[in-house]
Amino acid sequence: MKNFKYSVADSLDSAKTALMERSNCRIIGGGTNLIDLMRENIEQPDEIVDVSRLSKQIQQLDDGALRIDAAVKNTELANHPKVRENFPVLSHAIVYGASGQIRNVATVAGNIMQRTRCMYFYDDAAACNKRVPGSGCDAINGINRGHAIFGTSTSCIATHPSDMCIALRILDTKINLESSKGKRTVDFADFHRLPGDTPHLETDLMPGEIITSIDIAHSARGSSTYRKIRDRSSYAFALVSVACILSIKDEIVEDIAIALGGVAHKPWRADILESYLRGTPATEGRFKEAIDREMEAAVGFKHNEFKIELTKRTIFSVLSELKTEENSK
Ligand SMILES: Cc1cc2nc3c(=O)[nH]c(=O)nc-3n(C[C@H](O)[C@H](O)[C@H](O)COP(=O)(O)OP(=O)(O)OC[C@H]3O[C@@H](n4cnc5c(N)ncnc54)[C@H](O)[C@@H]3O)c2cc1C
Numbered sequence: 001m002k003n004f005k006y007s008v009a010d011s012l013d014s015a016k017t018a019l020m021e022r023s024n025c026r027i028i029g030g031g032t033n034l035i036d037l038m039r040e041n042i043e044q045p046d047e048i049v050d051v052s053r054l055s056k057q058i059q060q061l062d063d064g065a066l067r068i069d070a071a072v073k074n075t076e077l078a079n080h081p082k083v084r085e086n087f088p089v090l091s092h093a094i095v096y097g098a099s100g101q102i103r104n105v106a107t108v109a110g111n112i113m114q115r116t117r118c119m120y121f122y123d124d125a126a127a128c129n130k131r132v133p134g135s136g137c138d139a140i141n142g143i144n145r146g147h148a149i150f151g152t153s154t155s156c157i158a159t160h161p162s163d164m165c166i167a168l169r170i171l172d173t174k175i176n177l178e179s180s181k182g183k184r185t186v187d188f189a190d191f192h193r194l195p196g197d198t199p200h201l202e203t204d205l206m207p208g209e210i211i212t213s214i215d216i217a218h219s220a221r222g223s224s225t226y227r228k229i230r231d232r233s234s235y236a237f238a239l240v241s242v243a244c245i246l247s248i249k250d251e252i253v254e255d256i257a258i259a260l261g262g263v264a265h266k267p268w269r270a271d272i273l274e275s276y277l278r279g280t281p282a283t284e285g286r287f288k289e290a291i292d293r294e295m296e297a298a299v300g301f302k303h304n305e306f307k308i309e310l311t312k313r314t315i316f317s318v319l320s321e322l323k324t325e326e327n328s329k
């Protein structure tokens with residue numbers, strides 16, 4: 001790990017100025033991902049600016065949306081009464097991630113910006129287009145058990161590791177960004193990218209920009225859950241995860257939102273499945289047909305073919321559970 005300068009931002013303005021004026025400067029939240037990457041020399045900033053002491057509010061806006069500041073800790077967000085009441089799927093997803101100790105220091109923005117857990121990305125002896133553009137991808141013909149089955153490219157088959165982001169993907173989430181050039185807001189759906197031929201560009205964040213907060217507008221209707229399938233029951237990243245909100249009225253699917261984790265370079269919204277089911281009878285047969293349609297685009301690699309069947313079964317199990325819950329209301 002190389003030497004670096006560390007400072008604490010006492011205001012958003014000072015963090016923005018540091019990012020704009022000082023070269024090779026990075027910001028840090030809880031440090032649970034960035035410091036690991038620095039230890040492995042995957043990231044080598046000359047300076048890090050700590051933004052974890054900036055505003056940590058969770059507030060209801062006039063239009064009813066919940067605004068969550070970027071420095072809010074994962075634990076605080078998961079436990080917040082308004083989140084537990086209005087967005088239980090978000091609360092569940094967060095507590096399925098990492099460990100209590102990590103969630104106590106990890107921030108909302110840091111979670112959104114965390115980088116892939118592809119082992120070749122962390123191994124500087126391996127070819128990795130994400131770490132060194134143009135160097136190749138050792139995962140494609142390597143040990144790719146944890147890798148993606150949707151939206152892959154010939155450059156990269158890595159997954160996004162976050163649990164929290166899978167829940168945010170089914171809520172109506174926006175990300176508020178600021179730099180010394182101004183402010184902008186982007187839809188969460190457009191923030192993370194698929195790898196294409198530029199897997200080193202993972203998000204829509206521009207140089208000098210900071211995530212200041214996120215807004216969640218969707219007041220989730222129906223029953224919801226987050227299901228995470230992993231190799232051991234704690235402290236492991238998802239092989240497959242499913243976040244879902246399902247509303248059934250008079251045995252018809254009134255509304256559905258479903259996103260998948262552990263299967264793509266970004267949180268994967270199952271749009272095809274949703275449109276097939278919305279407004280139609282909530283039967284097991286239709287669930288299976290919708291799942292098959294969604295999964296047509298899935299492509300496995302040597303060691304992760306099993307994820308296709310695992311994803312199908314996990315979605316079916318989640319839909320069946322939520323249907324029972326809806327029918328018992
Ligand atoms: C052992 C272990 C197990 C884990 N298991 C899981 C798991 O099962 N599920 C899961 O979801 N996660 C898991 N994680 C990952 C963990 O959730 C992330 O490390 C954490 O959320 C990152 O948050 P942070 O604040 O510490 O980020 P940092 O490490 O501080 O930063 C991460 C990135 O975010 C950027 N950043 C920070 N703040 C901002 C901002 N305001 N604007 C723009 N960019 C910003 C930093 O520059 C950096 O690039 C695990 C981590 C570890 C170490």
Ligand code: SF4
Pocket residue numbers: 116118119120121127128129130131136137138139140155156157158199
């Ligand atoms: S899958 Fe992506 S992150 Fe992993 S080695 Fe290939 S290019 Fe690198």
